[in-house]
Amino acid sequence: MTLRYMPDAGRLYGEEYARDPQAIYAELRRRHGAVAPVEIAPGIEAHLVIGYQAAVDVLTNAGGVWSKNPSAWQTRLPDTPDAAGMIAMLGHRPNALYSDGAEHARYRKVISDCFTLVQPHKLRQMVIEVSDSLIAQFAAKGEADLAAEFARPIPLRVFNLLFGRPDSDSVALSKALSDMMEADGEVGARGSDEFGRYIGELIQSKYAQRGDDLTSWFIDHPAGLDGEELVHAMVLVLAAGFDPTSSLISNTISRMVSDDRYYSSLSNGALSTYDALMEALRAEPAMANYGPYFVRRPVHFHGTWIQPAELVLVSYAAANTEPASVPEEQRSDGGAYLGFGAGPHRCPASDPAVLIAMTAIERLTSHLCDLELTVPREELLWRPGPFHRSLAHLPVRFTPIRPDQPGESPWAPHSPSSSTPSAPTSPARSAGYMTTSAPWSS
Numbered sequence: 001m002t003l004r005y006m007p008d009a010g011r012l013y014g015e016e017y018a019r020d021p022q023a024i025y026a027e028l029r030r031r032h033g034a035v036a037p038v039e040i041a042p043g044i045e046a047h048l049v050i051g052y053q054a055a056v057d058v059l060t061n062a063g064g065v066w067s068k069n070p071s072a073w074q075t076r077l078p079d080t081p082d083a084a085g086m087i088a089m090l091g092h093r094p095n096a097l098y099s100d101g102a103e104h105a106r107y108r109k110v111i112s113d114c115f116t117l118v119q120p121h122k123l124r125q126m127v128i129e130v131s132d133s134l135i136a137q138f139a140a141k142g143e144a145d146l147a148a149e150f151a152r153p154i155p156l157r158v159f160n161l162l163f164g165r166p167d168s169d170s171v172a173l174s175k176a177l178s179d180m181m182e183a184d185g186e187v188g189a190r191g192s193d194e195f196g197r198y199i200g201e202l203i204q205s206k207y208a209q210r211g212d213d214l215t216s217w218f219i220d221h222p223a224g225l226d227g228e229e230l231v232h233a234m235v236l237v238l239a240a241g242f243d244p245t246s247s248l249i250s251n252t253i254s255r256m257v258s259d260d261r262y263y264s265s266l267s268n269g270a271l272s273t274y275d276a277l278m279e280a281l282r283a284e285p286a287m288a289n290y291g292p293y294f295v296r297r298p299v300h301f302h303g304t305w306i307q308p309a310e311l312v313l314v315s316y317a318a319a320n321t322e323p324a325s326v327p328e329e330q331r332s333d334g335g336a337y338l339g340f341g342a343g344p345h346r347c348p349a350s351d352p353a354v355l356i357a358m359t360a361i362e363r364l365t366s367h368l369c370d371l372e373l374t375v376p377r378e379e380l381l382w383r384p385g386p387f388h389r390s391l392a393h394l395p396v397r398f399t400p401i402r403p404d405q406p407g408e409s410p411w412a413p414h415s416p417s418s419s420t421p422s423a424p425t426s427p428a429r430s431a432g433y434m435t436t437s438a439p440w441s442s
Contacts, residue, residue, distance in 0.1 A: 006037035006038075006045050007037070008031060008032075008037065009036075009037040009038050009039050009045055010024050010027065010028045010036060010037070010038045010039070010048070011024075011038070011039050012024070012038050012039065012040050012048070012289060012386035013039070013040065013041060013042075013384060013385070013386055014384070015384070017384075017386075018381075018382045018383070018384045018385075019382070021288060021317060021389065022317070022318075022321065025050055025315065025317065025318035025321070028048065028050055028318075029050055029051075029318070029322070032303075032304070033051065033302065033303050033304075034049065034050060034051025034053070034054040034302040034303065034304075035047050035048070035049055035050070035051070035054060035301060035302050035303065035304040035306075036048050036050055038313075038386075040086065040289075040311075040313070040386040040387075041082040041083075041085065041086055041386070042082055043078060043080070043082065044077070044078075044082060044083060044086055045311070046310075046311040046312065046313050047304060047306055047310060047311070047312045047313070048289060048312075048313050048315050048318070049302075049312060049313065049314045049315060049319065050315045050318035050319060050322070051302060051318075051319060051322055052319045052320070052322045052338075053302075054301070054302040054319070055314050055315070055316070055319035055338055055342075056319075056338075056342060056343075057301075057302075058291070058293050058312065058314055059291065059314060059338070059341055059342040059343040059345065059346075060342060060343035060344075061343060061344065063299075065295050065296050065297060065299050066293045066294070066295060066296075066312075067100050067293070067294050067295070067296055068097065068098050068099060068100055068104070068292070068293060068294070068345065069092060069098060069099065069100065069294065070090055070091060070092050070098060070292055070294060070311070071092045072294070072308060072309040073090075073294060073309045073310070073311050074087055074090070074091050074092065075309075076309060081186045081189070084186065084188065084189040085186075085187070085188030085189060086188075087189075088180050088188040088189050088191065088192035089180070089188065089387060090292050090311070093232040093235070093236070094107075094228060094229050094232050095107055095229070095232040095233050095235070095236045096108040096111060096233070096236060096345075096348075097236055097240075097345070098292075104344065104345075106223050107223075107225075107229070107233060108344075108348060109221075109223060110218060110221045110223045110225060110233060111233065111236075111237060111348050111349065112348040112349075113217075113221060114214050114217040114218055114221065114438075115214075115348065115349045115352060117217060117438055118162065118214070118352060120351075120352075120355060123158075123162075123352060123355060123356070124355060124359050126158055126161055126162075127154065127158055127355070127356050127359040127360055127363070128359060128363055130153075130154055130157045130158055130161075130360075131150075131154060131359070131360045131363040131364065131410075132363060132367075132410040132411075132412065133410070134149065134150050134153055134154065135150070135363070135364060135367050135368070135410040136403075136409075136410040136411050137149065138150075139367060139368065139400065139401045139402075139409075139410055140400050140401065140402050140403070141400060142397060142398060142399065142400035143374070143395070143396065143397045143398070144395075144396055144398075145393050145394060145395050145396075146250060146253055146364075146394040146395075146396055147246075147250045147390075147391045147392065147393050147394040148393065150249070150250075150360070150364065151246045151247070151249035151250035151253070151360075151391075151394065152174065152178075152246040152250075153170065153174070153246075154245075154246065154249060154356065154360050155241055155242050155245035155246050155249075155356060156170050156173060156174050156177070156242050156246070157170050158356055159237075159238055159241050159242060160173070162213060162214045163202060163213055163214050163215045163234075163238075164202075164205075164206065164211045164213035164214075164215055164216070165202055169198065172194070172198070173195070173198050173238075174242075175191070175194070176191045176192075176194035176195040176198060177191065177195060177238070177239065177242050177243055178191065178243075179191025179192075179194070180192045180195055180239070195235065195238075195239070196231070196235065199231055199234045199235050199238070200231060202215060202234065203215065203219070203227075203230055203231060203234065206219055207219065214237070215234065216438075217438045218230060218233060218234065220438060220440060221438075221440060222440050237349070240347065240349070241349065241352075241353065243286070243388060243390065244286035244287050244353070244388070245286070245353050245356055245357060246286075246390075247286035247388060247389065247390035247391070248277065248280060248281070248286045248353065248357045249356075249357045249360055249361060250390070250391045250394050251280045251284045251286065251389065251390075251391065252273070252276045252277050252279075252280040252357065252361060253361060253364070253371075253394060254373070254377060254380060254391060254394055255276050255279060255280055255284075255377075256273070256276045256361070256365075257371045257372055257373055257396065258373055258376075258377040262275070262276055273358050273361050273362050273365070274358060276361075277354060277357055277358055277361075278337070280339075281320075281337050281339030281340070282320045282321070282337035282339065283317075283320065283321055284317065284389050285316045285317055285320065285337070285338070285339040285389065286339075286388060286389060286390060287316060287387060287388060287389075288315065288316060288317035288387065288388060288389040289313050289314070289315045289316070289317065289318075289386055289387055290313060290314065290316070290387050291313060291314035291316070291341060291345070292311060292312070292313060293312040293313075293314070294308065294309065294310070294311065294312065295307070295308055295310070295312070296308065314338070314341075316337075316338045316339060316341070317389060319338055320337045320338055320339070340353075366408075367401065367408075367409065367410055368398040368399075368401070370398050370399050371396050371397075371398050372396060372397055372398070373394075373395065373396055374395040374396060374397050375395060380392075380393070380394065381393055
């Protein structure tokens with residue numbers, strides 16, 4: 001056991017949790033209040049923060065007692081495949097997620113500065129082209145799995161372009177990231193290894209030849225990241241940008257096509273794509289339970305004693321949906337959500353993530369305006385794992401469209417075919433999208 005034995009701990013794994021996590025959160029809240037004991041894998045325990053105010057207190061480091069460094073915790077893990085999977089997701093690395101104070105500020109500035117250089121209109125055009133190339137592969141069939149065929153490939157291919165890598169790398173990278181996010185023993189560890197190999201090759205290629213891309217900007221940033229720091233900064237950005245963004249896209253689409261507030265046909269709903277995104281971030285955030293924290297000294301926190309080297313996770317999904325004593329329409333917080341975190345560790349690239357998701361969904365619904373689920377939403381299958389809320393499949397049907405139909409279509413000339421190898425053209429395309437020069441470049 002990594003902690004003193006926690007009686008009555010809830011399980012954040014298995015079919016029951018994947019099917020209805022909100023029921024698990026509600027029962028934990030009933031039994032324990034704002035902080036509950038949980039198992040995130042067999043024999044691996046944590047404190048789960050499920051109250052909204054308690055989550056804010058952790059994320060904003062109320063009292064100055066919270067640290068992001070998991071080193072002491074991971075030394076207490078058993079030597080098991082499940083523990084290896086947890087280390088893949090939660091083990092210490094020299095990056096912005098697992099550091100505090102000045103060290104954290106230095107790492108974070110590299111990320112925030114470099115993403116500032118990505119011009120929104122160019123990013124939007126990139127997403128349009130990637131989205132159209134994917135839609136063109138299934139538009140004539142009249143059915144698709146939008147999780148596998150649309151939501152998951154989009155952020156991966158977009159980040160490949162932003163980092164200056166070819167589409168030909170996307171299949172292997174997608175498998176590595178999926179394995180790592182499952183945090184399932186040997187599978188999670190293998191995914192972490194493959195992901196690290198991809199990043200290493202990416203950085204090596206950019207050291208050899210700079211480009212107008214995020215990787216080169218990271219390398220040349222005045223913070224002067226050394227080789228190890230650079231690797232872990234890139235790992236963090238890709239891991240945080242890929243799976244959560246793809247899940248945000250699929251979670252949002254699933255809400256839109258099953259809720260008449262958004263459309264009876266997608267062109268005449270009362271609420272917008274942005275409304276659906278905000279609702280997904282609140283009610284079904286892609287990272288349901290994460291934000292690993294540790295205390296610097298024993299703390300009695302919202303009714304629970306927490307000791308150093310004990311893992312504390314923030315449940316964004318539970319905190320966001322905590323029952324309020326004030327009716328929704330009368331709340332002064334505007335229905336505040338923690339989908340991107342809060343405080344000094346809030347996601348520094350939330351705006352690009354929302355832009356990617358919103359552009360992709362709007363592109364999809366502009367071409368396929370009568371999407372409908374092939375099964376009721378409550379029967380959709382969700383990927384297992386303690387950290388994410390992510391659909392395994394999103395099966396839909398729609399009226400097929402053909403390449404020879406009049407009007408705008410995903411086969412328009414500006415849409416590159418994803419079946420065409422992009423390795424020879426990737427550097428040029430990347431430069432075409434990213435024409436802003438870094439202020440620190442020569």
